[in-house]
Amino acid sequence: MERDIAVPSRTREILEKHGFSFKKSLGQNFLIDTNILRNIVDFANLTEGSGAIEIGPGIGALTEQLAKKAEKVVAFEIDQRLLPILNETLAPYKHVEIIHQDILEAEVRSMIEEKMQGIKDIMVVANLPYYVTTPILMKLLTENLPVRGIVVMLQKEVADRIAARPGTKDYGSLSIAIQYYSEAEVVMTVPKTVFVPKPNVDSAVIRLTLRTKPPVQLTDEKFFFEVVRASFAQRRKTIYNNLVHNLAGKEKKEQVTLALEKANIEAKRRGETLSMEEFAQLSEVLKKYL
Numbered sequence: 486m487e488r489d490i491a492v493p494s495r496t497r498e499i500l501e502k503h504g505f506s507f508k509k510s511l512g513q514n515f516l517i518d519t520n521i522l523r524n525i526v527d528f529a530n531l532t533e534g535s536g537a538i539e540i541g542p543g544i545g546a547l548t549e550q551l552a553k554k555a556e557k558v559v560a561f562e563i564d565q566r567l568l569p570i571l572n573e574t575l576a577p578y579k580h581v582e583i584i585h586q587d588i589l590e591a592e593v594r595s596m597i598e599e600k601m602q603g604i605k606d607i608m609v610v611a612n613l614p615y616y617v618t619t620p621i622l623m624k625l626l627t628e629n630l631p632v633r634g635i636v637v638m639l640q641k642e643v644a645d646r647i648a649a650r651p652g653t654k655d656y657g658s659l660s661i662a663i664q665y666y667s668e669a670e671v672v673m674t675v676p677k678t679v680f681v682p683k684p685n686v687d688s689a690v691i692r693l694t695l696r697t698k699p700p701v702q703l704t705d706e707k708f709f710f711e712v713v714r715a716s717f718a719q720r721r722k723t724i725y726n727n728l729v730h731n732l733a734g735k736e737k738k739e740q741v742t743l744a745l746e747k748a749n750i751e752a753k754r755r756g757e758t759l760s761m762e763e764f765a766q767l768s769e770v771l772k773k774y775l
């Protein structure tokens with residue numbers, strides 16, 4: 486039996502054979518620890534009939550572990566140089582398909598309709614390229630895809646911000662944006678030593694379980710997110726100051742005061758203390774006053 490792709494000696498042989506050189510600009514840090522990879526896959530709770538969508542298969546380390554559990558795996562890879570390598574390393578897994586495309590440009594929904602027909606349980610599982618973590622997650626969450634959830638490796642600092650609760654230093658507009666669409670949890674932290682080359686930052690794995698309905702009722706989602714962003718624009722400022730300076734404008738000071746009163750939120754609180762429900766209430770009232 487051939488060793489797994491992620492076994493360090495096998496990874497080294499694959500990279501040497503193809504004369505592959507890492508591109509930092511594409512966030513290429515490959516995993517060389519099969520235990521970590523199996524853990525990541527376990528967090529996705531795949532069953533025999535599941536489908537998995539991967540972003541950035543690299544030389545196929547995670548793809549292979551997904552292929553052992555899922556009925557179908559589709560992976561998007563931007564770097565053309567990896568295609569012949571993947572063709573070779575994943576040859577034993579006929580139910581794996583690689584798409585040469587930037588995930589940010591991909592029509593993921595049409596891909597699912599075309600290539601995952603009849604599959605009822607779909608998870609996104611990836612060791613993300615860290616330079617585009619947030620755009621990738623926001624794209625996947627806002628497209629209302631028929632997937633159960635997302636299990637991904639990313640920078641630990643971003644993972645902490647995504648899963649943060651109100652009143653903590655990490656809580657901000659990213660926490661609210663992601664938690665509006667999903668339930669977020671940090672499930673594992675990962676040392677730098679399990680990658681080649683070693684990244685400069687610590688890593689963690691998060692699991693996002695998609696919500697079937699939003700946690701708060703909004704009449705205007707876009708405005709809600711504008712209110713949230715404005716409230717965190719300057720973290721040390723009060724919610725009142727942030728809303729006046731970054732949303733309403735000085736000429737509408739009075740309206741901000743009234744809206745805060747009506748929403749039962751003290752003007753001197755800071756954005757980081759407000760729950761999602763409070764932001765929802767505030768944006769509904771502000772919309773009427775501004």
Ligand code: SAM
Pocket residue numbers: 511512513514515516517540541542543544545546547548561562563564567586587588589611612613614615617
């Ligand atoms: N999955 C592999 C592993 O765990 O060893 C590689 C992970 S590496 C952190 C990120 C991968 O994403 C690289 O293969 C890189 O070429 C690819 N990538 C970078 N930007 C991408 C994009 N916009 N769309 C699709 N793939 C991308």
